[in-house]
Amino acid sequence: MVEPAEAQGGPGDAADGLLDAAERLFYEKGVQAVGMDEIRAASGIPLKRLYRLYPSKSALLQAYLERRDARWRAELAAYANSRSTPEARILAVFDWLHQWFSEPDFRGCAFVNSFGELGAVDPVVTTLARTHKRAFRDYVAGLVVATGRPAVCADAYALLAEGAITTAAVSGSPEPALRAKEAAVLLLAAT
Missing domain, CATH: 1.10.357.10 (Tetracycline Repressor, domain 2)
Structure with missing residues (x-):
C-alpha cells in the first residue's frame, strides 16, 4: 500500500503525490468527471493543503499537463x-x-x-x-x-x-x- 504523499516527506513529495493522483484520475475518467475531493481522497492530502499547493482545479490541471x-x-x-x-x-x-x-x-x-x-x-x-x-x-x-x-x-x-x-x-x-x-x-x- 502506498502511503499518503505527506507521510513521505517534504512539500515536493506532497505535490508529487497529488499530481500522481490527479494524473491517474484525469487520464482515466476525464477532467470534468473528477472533483477536487476525489483527488484529495486518492492522494491522502488534506483539502486545505491541496488548495495551498494548487489554488484551483485549473492550476492542478496545468501542472499535470506540464x-x-x-x-x-x-x-x-x-x-x-x-x-x-x-x-x-x-x-x-x-x-x-x-x-x-x-x-x-x-x-x-x-x-x-x-x-x-x-x-x-x-x-x-x-x-x-x-x-x-x-x-x-x-x-x-x-x-x-x-x-x-x-x-x-x-x-x-x-x-x-x-x-x-x-x-x-x-x-x-x-x-x-x-x-x-x-x-x-x-x-x-x-x-
Whole structure:
C-alpha cells in the first residue's frame, strides 16, 4: 500500500503525490468527471493543503499537463535516440508508440483528451495542447533533418503518429502503431 504523499516527506513529495493522483484520475475518467475531493481522497492530502499547493482545479490541471508533457517527450526521446541511425530513430518513434498503446491503462493522448473536454473554454488547456503537439512535431522534424531529408517531410511522419494515437485510443488496439510504422518505412524509401 502506498502511503499518503505527506507521510513521505517534504512539500515536493506532497505535490508529487497529488499530481500522481490527479494524473491517474484525469487520464482515466476525464477532467470534468473528477472533483477536487476525489483527488484529495486518492492522494491522502488534506483539502486545505491541496488548495495551498494548487489554488484551483485549473492550476492542478496545468501542472499535470506540464509534467506529463515533459515526461512523455523525455521518454520518447530516450527511446528513439538510443537507435544507431537517423532512419532507425524515426521508426523507433512508432515502436515506442506501440509499447505505449499496449499499456493496460492507455486512454489516448492526454492533451487531445483535455482539449476535447475543455479546449473551447480553457485557453490554458488549448495552449498546453498546442505546445505539446508542436514540440512533438519539432522533435520529429529534427529526426527527419538528421536523415538528410527536408524538414517539411516531418509533417507526414507526425501525422502518421498522431493518427496512430487517435486510432489506437478509439480501437483499443496497439496495432495502429505498427501500421503507421509500415507507412513510415514506405515514406522513408520514397524520399
